[in-house]
Amino acid sequence: EPEVTQTPSHQVTQMGQEVILRCVPISNHLYFYWYRQILGQKVEFLVSFYNNEISEKSEIFDDQFSVERPDGSNFTLKIRSTKLEDSAMYFCASSGTGYGYTFGSGTRLTVV
Amino acid sequence: SQQGEEDPQALSIQEGENATMNCSYKTSINNLQWYRQNSGRGLVHLILIRSNEREKHSGRLRVTLDTSKKSSSLLITASRAADTASYFCATDGSNYQLIWGAGTKLIIKP
Numbered sequence: 001e002p003e004v005t006q007t008p009s010h011q012v013t014q015m016g017q018e019v020i021l022r023c024v025p026i027s028n029h030l031y032f033y034w035y036r037q038i039l040g041q042k043v044e045f046l047v048s049f050y051n052n053e054i055s056e057k058s059e060i061f062d063d064q065f066s067v068e069r070p071d072g073s074n075f076t077l078k079i080r081s082t083k084l085e086d087s088a089m090y091f092c093a094s095s096g097t098g099y100g101y102t103f104g105s106g107t108r109l110t111v112v
Numbered sequence: 113s114q115q116g117e118e119d120p121q122a123l124s125i126q127e128g129e130n131a132t133m134n135c136s137y138k139t140s141i142n143n144l145q146w147y148r149q150n151s152g153r154g155l156v157h158l159i160l161i162r163s164n165e166r167e168k169h170s171g172r173l174r175v176t177l178d179t180s181k182k183s184s185s186l187l188i189t190a191s192r193a194a195d196t197a198s199y200f201c202a203t204d205g206s207n208y209q210l211i212w213g214a215g216t217k218l219i220i221k222p
Binding site for chain 1: 154211
């Protein structure tokens with residue numbers, strides 16, 4: 001069964017450093033998303049991406065965040081200057097139709 | 113506004129029993145989805161029910177949707193130890209973004 005792959009599974013970074021979280025969505029999917037889940041809290045929407053541009057973003061997705069689809073297969077989330085409160089599990093998801101998402105297994109980001 | 117509030121927050125039952133979890137939401141939806149998350153792991157899509165559907169089955173899972181009450185339930189029949197996980201409902205917002213509830217933590221005792 002097709003999978004969404006996320007790397008790394010766990011990343012530890014120092015406050016103020018830039019991090020790039022990588023995702024390989026399912027190959028024929030057109031809609032891509034990033035969500036995050038702070039430990040013990042709800043999953044929160046960050047951003048959706050369609051047709052090579054951001055289609056929707058939440059208040060969390062401020063200027064410190066950016067997304068790219070650099071080569072037609074990868075979908076990346078960059079955090080420019082990490083803060084302690086960015087520590088969370090980050091999930092990538094893709095969808096063929098806008099419904100019926102497939103999520104990756106997540107990247108646990110720890111900012112120290 | 114807050115969407116997708118599950119109850120109970122935690123549920124502990126004996127293996128073999130049925131587990132029922134509920135979800136309420138506030139605004140109109142296109143569909144409602146249920147996901148499972150094993151502790152600290154990824155989100156696994158279980159089932160999607162569209163707003164014009166009332167009931168859907170998948171294996172031991174049964175989902176109902178009552179749009180008049182803005183609520184859904186997930187029933188897991190004949191529970192197994194491997195069903196121990198957190199279960200989340202998620203409703204679609206604008207532009208297909210999902211809005212999530214806080215989840216129900218289900219523990220199946222052997």
